[in-house]
Amino acid sequence: MTGYKFLLDLAIILLCTKLLGIATNKVQMPQVVGSLAAGLLLGPAMLGIITETDFLQTVAELGVIVLMFGAGLETDIKELKKSGKASFVIALCGVVVPIIGGFAVSYFFNRPGVIDSDASCTLFLQNIFIGVILTATSVSITVETLKELGKLKSRTGNAILGAAIIDDILGIVALTVITSLADPSVQIHLVLLKIAGFFLFSIVLGYLFYRMYKYWMTHSDKMRHRHVIIGFAFCLLMAYVAESWFGVADITGAYIAGLIISNINRSTYLQEKFDVLSYLLLSPVFFANIGLAVELPKMTPTIALFTILLILAAILTKVLGCGLGARMCGYNPSQCRRIGIGMVSRGEVALIVASKGAAIGLLGSSFMGPIVIMVVTTTVLTPILLKLVYKNGPVSNVREEENITAYHEKLTDLRRSISKGKISQ
Amino acid sequence: MTGYKFLLDLAIILLCTKLLGIATNKVQMPQVVGSLAAGLLLGPAMLGIITETDFLQTVAELGVIVLMFGAGLETDIKELKKSGKASFVIALCGVVVPIIGGFAVSYFFNRPGVIDSDASCTLFLQNIFIGVILTATSVSITVETLKELGKLKSRTGNAILGAAIIDDILGIVALTVITSLADPSVQIHLVLLKIAGFFLFSIVLGYLFYRMYKYWMTHSDKMRHRHVIIGFAFCLLMAYVAESWFGVADITGAYIAGLIISNINRSTYLQEKFDVLSYLLLSPVFFANIGLAVELPKMTPTIALFTILLILAAILTKVLGCGLGARMCGYNPSQCRRIGIGMVSRGEVALIVASKGAAIGLLGSSFMGPIVIMVVTTTVLTPILLKLVYKNGPVSNVREEENITAYHEKLTDLRRSISKGKISQ
Numbered sequence: 001m002t003g004y005k006f007l008l009d010l011a012i013i014l015l016c017t018k019l020l021g022i023a024t025n026k027v028q029m030p031q032v033v034g035s036l037a038a039g040l041l042l043g044p045a046m047l048g049i050i051t052e053t054d055f056l057q058t059v060a061e062l063g064v065i066v067l068m069f070g071a072g073l074e075t076d077i078k079e080l081k082k083s084g085k086a087s088f089v090i091a092l093c094g095v096v097v098p099i100i101g102g103f104a105v106s107y108f109f110n111r112p113g114v115i116d117s118d119a120s121c122t123l124f125l126q127n128i129f130i131g132v133i134l135t136a137t138s139v140s141i142t143v144e145t146l147k148e149l150g151k152l153k154s155r156t157g158n159a160i161l162g163a164a165i166i167d168d169i170l171g172i173v174a175l176t177v178i179t180s181l182a183d184p185s186v187q188i189h190l191v192l193l194k195i196a197g198f199f200l201f202s203i204v205l206g207y208l209f210y211r212m213y214k215y216w217m218t219h220s221d222k223m224r225h226r227h228v229i230i231g232f233a234f235c236l237l238m239a240y241v242a243e244s245w246f247g248v249a250d251i252t253g254a255y256i257a258g259l260i261i262s263n264i265n266r267s268t269y270l271q272e273k274f275d276v277l278s279y280l281l282l283s284p285v286f287f288a289n290i291g292l293a294v295e296l297p298k299m300t301p302t303i304a305l306f307t308i309l310l311i312l313a314a315i316l317t318k319v320l321g322c323g324l325g326a327r328m329c330g331y332n333p334s335q336c337r338r339i340g341i342g343m344v345s346r347g348e349v350a351l352i353v354a355s356k357g358a359a360i361g362l363l364g365s366s367f368m369g370p371i372v373i374m375v376v377t378t379t380v381l382t383p384i385l386l387k388l389v390y391k392n393g394p395v396s397n398v399r400e401e402e403n404i405t406a407y408h409e410k411l412t413d414l415r416r417s418i419s420k421g422k423i424s425q
Numbered sequence: 426m427t428g429y430k431f432l433l434d435l436a437i438i439l440l441c442t443k444l445l446g447i448a449t450n451k452v453q454m455p456q457v458v459g460s461l462a463a464g465l466l467l468g469p470a471m472l473g474i475i476t477e478t479d480f481l482q483t484v485a486e487l488g489v490i491v492l493m494f495g496a497g498l499e500t501d502i503k504e505l506k507k508s509g510k511a512s513f514v515i516a517l518c519g520v521v522v523p524i525i526g527g528f529a530v531s532y533f534f535n536r537p538g539v540i541d542s543d544a545s546c547t548l549f550l551q552n553i554f555i556g557v558i559l560t561a562t563s564v565s566i567t568v569e570t571l572k573e574l575g576k577l578k579s580r581t582g583n584a585i586l587g588a589a590i591i592d593d594i595l596g597i598v599a600l601t602v603i604t605s606l607a608d609p610s611v612q613i614h615l616v617l618l619k620i621a622g623f624f625l626f627s628i629v630l631g632y633l634f635y636r637m638y639k640y641w642m643t644h645s646d647k648m649r650h651r652h653v654i655i656g657f658a659f660c661l662l663m664a665y666v667a668e669s670w671f672g673v674a675d676i677t678g679a680y681i682a683g684l685i686i687s688n689i690n691r692s693t694y695l696q697e698k699f700d701v702l703s704y705l706l707l708s709p710v711f712f713a714n715i716g717l718a719v720e721l722p723k724m725t726p727t728i729a730l731f732t733i734l735l736i737l738a739a740i741l742t743k744v745l746g747c748g749l750g751a752r753m754c755g756y757n758p759s760q761c762r763r764i765g766i767g768m769v770s771r772g773e774v775a776l777i778v779a780s781k782g783a784a785i786g787l788l789g790s791s792f793m794g795p796i797v798i799m800v801v802t803t804t805v806l807t808p809i810l811l812k813l814v815y816k817n818g819p820v821s822n823v824r825e826e827e828n829i830t831a832y833h834e835k836l837t838d839l840r841r842s843i844s845k846g847k848i849s850q
Binding site: 004006007008010011014015018022054055058061062065225226228229230232233234236237239240243244250273274276277279280281284 | 429431432433435436439440443447479480483486487490650651653654655657658659661662664665668669675698699701702704705706709
């Protein structure tokens, strides 16, 4: 028998994320900012009403998987292919520049007498590691914001998504290189081989699944529950396989699963269903959970200064690095700004990397606090900045959305009439 | 950080419940039988691929709550009021007769030299307790089956739902009486007071919420995510309050929350959304989880005989007891059969009662095995029997459902066209 506290937790999370989301929306900010704020408000950093539980964490994990699966479903594969090379360049610059920036900032602070480190590795490795933490991009916040702005399918949206996926891979490589320097039992070439294996596996299995699933879908007279369920199971399996067989992030697996299915004509039907699953339960928990994990650290003037510089480095290195990469690939300055800012959010990825490093002596305990604050700040800032830089772009497809909602309303009315027997058979 | 095994578990559960569901459907049995079988197949009773985890259990708990909330949303409140008195009589007979039947069967077996009991209470109390276990009705299986058959809103469907809710209350009273006899720290009058308090609370809060929510819904230009989310939060809160403040089952709270909202015109819109949440994630886990909990016990000829008699008693006492109650309230014999059979399923409720009893010395360990088998058998048999007795009734509203699906298909096509830009704005 399980306890009942989770019911209360879920109810409070749903209410708070929605109310704060509506509030942030009223002041022209994306709803996702409200959801993040709800987590901070409810968690140990402020009110302390809800503590992280295994259940919430697992639901949150499922939430980000469904979110990335949805992003895959919505991706225009032709557009992604077009932006593939550019994405790679953007991701590469978005990894190299933050490593240098992170190293530079911590070089001046991470020394005896300034901020004492209790980590076991050399100071040089520790500083590099802080750079590696800055490379992580948490694309989920950006995806949600772009969705709200109706820009997920835009050219810049595709470049950001592609770059974030590649960034994830490069981030794993960087993390592997540095942990193998700290821990001789990790073998770099094996890790690289596994990553290559994952993409080979995805291509082969993806192609087979795509053929079968497409045949099945197009030969059914109508869409049924079973189509949606099999699609979801495929997403879960890809996420699991990515993480546990190949050491690639589960969200990358989920995104690729979505990408594979996105090419099938009827994928909008699936999208609709996963949207419900997402907004009604999984997403609120995911976004709130990021805030729930935050515990504010004790501050000294030096640590406060370090924190501020780290935040600046985190923002500037991504904006400059990715923006530079985008510029090199022929995007115009306004697009470069959007792409750079779309990559700023660090989210939970950076926290996971940091905690892995702390466990093997690559990160002193005094540095965890500043990193947490950097993650929260970049995560909350990204949707706000994105909204600003997308404001002056071409008109979004909001009208299209409104159209769909109108049809939905009509359908609902119709169903109501039917269920009340007003329309005879 | 959480592990990744849950992704694999979920994928396997979704695939197996769906595939076995389709298979049972092919042989004219309700899909829910397949889902239950999937749990048995995957769990320790057979293949042992999946073990119960806290996460799965919590998702299952959430699943049955959403299921009962949905049943509440679909309930025709006028019809329920009409069948209120009848439901009470049916529930009362469905509690008294099984207690007698359970007592009678265990009276002959629960004695030294036949089946030795290691429980600390008197044999008399132990035998009564086995009767109390037989009173529990797990209405979720019946709800799902009636939904599949399109009979949830029928007159008998309402009678069953009402009776199951009252049965739940009477079951709590019976459990309380017997545990208070075994454990002097439990006070009967306090428990009864709390149950009365819960219904008073539901009426007052329910009325207030209903007025506010209805006002809000009918004054919105269209249905939005927020309406669904607030409805869901209300369901979760009612479930939590029922269980933790008043000691009433959480599913009763969820059902009442659904009932309160069902009166609002736009509730079909909500229903649609919760259906997705249910079939795509929560329900498969709930039904599979019942099977996952089963571990087959060691058998001796005496225990096997006892098990068979216990199963017969479980089925016959509910069919006869509830059928008799229904007959007294003027239902015709065919309706009585349906109502009686709708109440046969014991599901997880009986297991929870049994494990509570075992913890305070009311149940010998040798009896747990037979009880588990009785629960599984009644749970799997109920949908099969229900299908049989509803077969020869009036035509269901399947055509109506088909109509709705057709409209949905149209809408999906439309959305697809829009998203491909075929229709200009």
